[in-house]
Amino acid sequence: MPELPDELRNRPPRAAGHEPTATLTLDAYLRVKSELEQLTTEGRPRVTEKIKAARELGDLSENAEYHAAKEEQGLMESKIRKLQHMLRDPEIVEAPEHSDEVASGMLVTIRPLDDDDDDTETYLLAEHAEEKAPGVRTVTTSSPLGLALMGSTAQQEITYEAPAGTVRYVVMDFEPFAG
Numbered sequence: 001m002p003e004l005p006d007e008l009r010n011r012p013p014r015a016a017g018h019e020p021t022a023t024l025t026l027d028a029y030l031r032v033k034s035e036l037e038q039l040t041t042e043g044r045p046r047v048t049e050k051i052k053a054a055r056e057l058g059d060l061s062e063n064a065e066y067h068a069a070k071e072e073q074g075l076m077e078s079k080i081r082k083l084q085h086m087l088r089d090p091e092i093v094e095a096p097e098h099s100d101e102v103a104s105g106m107l108v109t110i111r112p113l114d115d116d117d118d119d120t121e122t123y124l125l126a127e128h129a130e131e132k133a134p135g136v137r138t139v140t141t142s143s144p145l146g147l148a149l150m151g152s153t154a155q156q157e158i159t160y161e162a163p164a165g166t167v168r169y170v171v172m173d174f175e176p177f178a179g
Contacts, residue, residue, distance in 0.1 A: 020091035025105060028131040029090055036083040047073045102152045104141050106174045113168040120172055125149055133177050
């Protein structure tokens with residue numbers, strides 16, 4: 001496993017019966033930590049300025065800019081709390097190096113079976129939506145698609161229930177995401 005940052009290496013052991021606040025690769029941990037830093041050091045002052053400028057426009061009851069800025073602030077603070085919780089006591093895991101079946105931390109390429117379009121789609125299968133890979137979307141292991149992908153193998157057909165009905169794919173390929 002790569003060298004852990006001091007804040008992870010020097011933390012006290014997790015108390016018996018306590019679950020980790022998140023399961024992340026080291027790369028995902030560092031990315032989430034960086035995003036939290038950006039939101040708290042740049043995002044908060046930016047939104048505060050938006051609110052201040054909107055207040056100066058006059059009557060707040062009919063001030064769309066003010067209400068939009070306040071909503072942005074609320075969403076950002078919610079994200080900050082979520083990221084802080086994830087980083088409080090995460091389990092740091094290694095991305096899988098090789099596997100015969102799809103697991104968390106892998107890039108999975110699938111092709112829809114019910115469309116005339118033969119285009120493939122590639123996703124990062126991850127424990128948390130905050131985990132990212134360049135150029136692909138993230139699907140969580142707890143989502144319907146993520147649950148269907150877990151444990152599948154190459155050329156296997158998978159199905160899951162979506163609001164629009166049953167969706168079918170074939171797993172074309174998968175590989176560990178190294179970050």
